[in-house]
Amino acid sequence: MDAQPRIGVVGATGAVGMVTLGLLAERGYENVRAFASARSAGSTVPFGDGSIAVEEATPEALGAGDVDLFFFSVGTSASRELVPIASAAGAVCIDKSSAYRLVDGYPLVVPEVNGNRALEALGRDRIVANPNCCTIPLTCVLKPLHEEAGLARVRVSTYQSVSGAGAQRMDALAHEASDGHDLVMDWTWEGDESDEEAKLRAETRKILELPDLPISATCVRVPVMVGHSEAVWIELERRLAPEEAAEILRDAPSVRVLDLPSFPTPAAAAGEDEVLVGRIRRDSASENGIALYLSSDNLRKGAALNAIQIAELLLEAVAARVA
Ligand SMILES: NC(=O)c1ccc[n+]([C@@H]2O[C@H](COP(=O)([O-])OP(=O)(O)OC[C@H]3O[C@@H](n4cnc5c(N)ncnc54)[C@H](OP(=O)(O)O)[C@@H]3O)[C@@H](O)[C@H]2O)c1
Numbered sequence: 001m002d003a004q005p006r007i008g009v010v011g012a013t014g015a016v017g018m019v020t021l022g023l024l025a026e027r028g029y030e031n032v033r034a035f036a037s038a039r040s041a042g043s044t045v046p047f048g049d050g051s052i053a054v055e056e057a058t059p060e061a062l063g064a065g066d067v068d069l070f071f072f073s074v075g076t077s078a079s080r081e082l083v084p085i086a087s088a089a090g091a092v093c094i095d096k097s098s099a100y101r102l103v104d105g106y107p108l109v110v111p112e113v114n115g116n117r118a119l120e121a122l123g124r125d126r127i128v129a130n131p132n133c134c135t136i137p138l139t140c141v142l143k144p145l146h147e148e149a150g151l152a153r154v155r156v157s158t159y160q161s162v163s164g165a166g167a168q169r170m171d172a173l174a175h176e177a178s179d180g181h182d183l184v185m186d187w188t189w190e191g192d193e194s195d196e197e198a199k200l201r202a203e204t205r206k207i208l209e210l211p212d213l214p215i216s217a218t219c220v221r222v223p224v225m226v227g228h229s230e231a232v233w234i235e236l237e238r239r240l241a242p243e244e245a246a247e248i249l250r251d252a253p254s255v256r257v258l259d260l261p262s263f264p265t266p267a268a269a270a271g272e273d274e275v276l277v278g279r280i281r282r283d284s285a286s287e288n289g290i291a292l293y294l295s296s297d298n299l300r301k302g303a304a305l306n307a308i309q310i311a312e313l314l315l316e317a318v319a320a321r322v323a
Contacts, residue, residue, distance in 0.1 A: 005031065005315060006066060007024065007032045071308075076098045101129040101206075103129075110207055119317050122318065134200050142154065142204070144249060150236060157230065161228055228296060233290075268295065
């Protein structure tokens with residue numbers, strides 16, 4: 001790959017795809033093509049100061065071998081169909097769906113937490129999975145605390161914005177006269193928990209490489225356009241004062257600690273690259289417990305930005321091998 005890789009954004013008309021295009025333009029990438037379903041083919045999407053035409057994401061187009069790097073944000077079944085075609089044609093594929101996240105052998109990567117794992121993809125089919133939008137900020141916070149004091153148990157309650165469910169849901173909220181009381185739960189049930197709760201647990205364990213870590217999650221949608229929040233109760237092996245935990249998190253990459261009277265909100269996190277963390281305090285219900293609250297932009301760090309950071313790790317590694 002040269003200094004300007006040939007990039008394809010698949011799902012370019014969607015909530016994550018549009019943010020991916022915006023971030024790529026901001027970062028100076030120029031050689032970018034947009035793909036979506038037949039429904040959008042022929043339309044245009046904004047890119048930098050201009051716009052680019054949307055092409056249909058056919059197997060022929062994605063398998064042509066003229067794109068170095070694809071970002072996929074098309075949903076799990078479309079990813080299962082299209083990612084292998086792009087990969088077989090030699091492209092690096094960063095997939096934001098659930099298709100590969102928990103499949104053995106596929107790296108599931110948050111660059112600040114386990115970025116080294118991304119490079120494993122270069123030795124095989126160049127497919128890297130991007131985690132769920134709540135898993136990413138959670139692991140950014142858990143990793144440094146684990147390194148310092150060992151994680152024993154995690155409980156989390158999420159408050160997830162409608163943009164996490166895609167562009168159509170955003171339109172629905174924008175045009176709803178109500179305050180969101182019609183909000184539909186868009187997850188499926190796996191026994192007595194939602195697939196979102198199961199994903200949050202399984203993905204966190206995989207990324208932190210703690211397969212037995214007890215994690216219990218309750219996930220809900222809230223009538224907020226952008227920005228997911230999480231209340232987190234963390235039980236540690238060793239006691240940490242809240243001030244120590246705050247200091248550790250102040251040094252953590254992609255984390256910004258807010259001190260009272262400031263605290264994280266989705267509005268403050270929207271449009272920001274960092275995970276906002278605050279209300280760091282002792283959990284009075286647990287011996288070595290810390291409680292905290294975080295908010296992050298689910299479309300940026302929770303999806304598009306994290307995927308671009310993974311891609312940049314891979315591009316750097318490829319460039320270093322060539323040099
Ligand atoms: N939203 C988030 O916060 C978030 C965070 C992390 C991961 N993700 C994941 O990212 C993926 C996309 O999410 P989103 O929120 O951007 O959804 P979205 O707003 O509904 O957008 C879906 C995009 O995929 C395209 N698409 C759908 N089926 C396709 C097909 N068969 N072939 C080609 N393109 C197809 C759509 O094109 P048309 O416009 O032509 O229909 C659209 O561009 C999902 O897997 C989601 O789980 C989302």
